[in-house]
Amino acid sequence: MSKPEHRVKGVDHAAFPTFDPVGTVRFYRDVLKFPVVHSICAAGWGPERHPDFIHFFFDIGNGDRIAFFYYFGFQPPGGAGGTGDAYATFTDDVPQFFINSRHLAIHVDDEQDLLEYRRRLDESHWPVEMQVMHETIESVYTHDPNGYLVEITRSLRPVTPQEDLDAALTVEALVDVASGPEPSMDKLLARKAELIVQRATGWEQEQERAGGAKEMTRP
Template sequence: MIHHLAITPKNFDVSHRFYTEVMGFELVKIVKRQAMGGSKAGWTKHVFYETAKGSGSYFVLWDLHLNGFEQDEDWDPSISVGLGLPWWINHVAFEVEGLDELEAKKQHWLSHGQKVSEVVHEFITSIYTRDPDGNMVEFTTNTRPLTDDDKAEARELLADDEPASMPDYPGVIYLPDGRIIEAPSSE
């Protein structure tokens, strides 16, 4: 199990509001220390949010106050676009218990003005939105257990370097104004 994942937002206050109000995470701990290199290097806050009550799983934002570190106005903190990748590649998925909780999360996001994409995969159903820095975040739930056949297929596909013939999954996009857009597969 992953204990925590830490990222650096462009604007800590905006991201703090997003992860507490929109994602529904609870602020549970802050570690405030001098930066590596001592007081001359500056200081940091390592801000822990519990992703689900009692889960022991945390999402962490850095609040940086580093001496000599000037954040370029064009700096992109996105974990995908900032690396030159499409926005949907690197993302973080948080597990919820069942389709009812997933639906509640979707409605919560919509009530906060978020655009929400929903995709039914082979073994999970997921909803997606983006944080203030453009990082894709996901809530997901298992819809069936993985089997020995899934594991055997995974071993086969690991060695398969042929282009995929299966299109991407179709999805549905929910807009805060109530509109629903069918997103066809990538055929």
């Protein structure tokens, strides 16, 4: 049975830049109760002079996600700053990586579908500009006729509960670091390591208590 012409499965994620990661996490995670489900710590990624960044995702239901980019050391263009200014009018001073962080990602089921959309794009006036294998997804990218970045993506494998936990720790570390002076990727990774050690102690104690309880219940 052949596949239909229309193969996409809705929105995988919509992505935006943020200058206020602490407020963003508090709003989506703490106020709206959208769980943190994935994060990518990208150090030394991209073309020359591309800053380190963290890309973090919230579950908004039905398999859809909203995602944000926080760029370490990148100051708001034109002196902008504060709530909402990440979405202000762009100027010539805004680098392309920041503009591209505002994009739509469309989900497809498998590699066959991804390559089919690559073929369609490559045969059009808007050929694929890059194809990237991320941690858990593979994506192709192009700009639409309006200049908006569009991503078509497939899952490489299911995201594990352990990865969800890693994302939660990463975002918690981001909130701690971004609340202080001169946040950086190095500071984030160091803080995340501290949180892992702290949590590991608690997990070990829980395991010991659980083991003791089992011993007490044996006949």
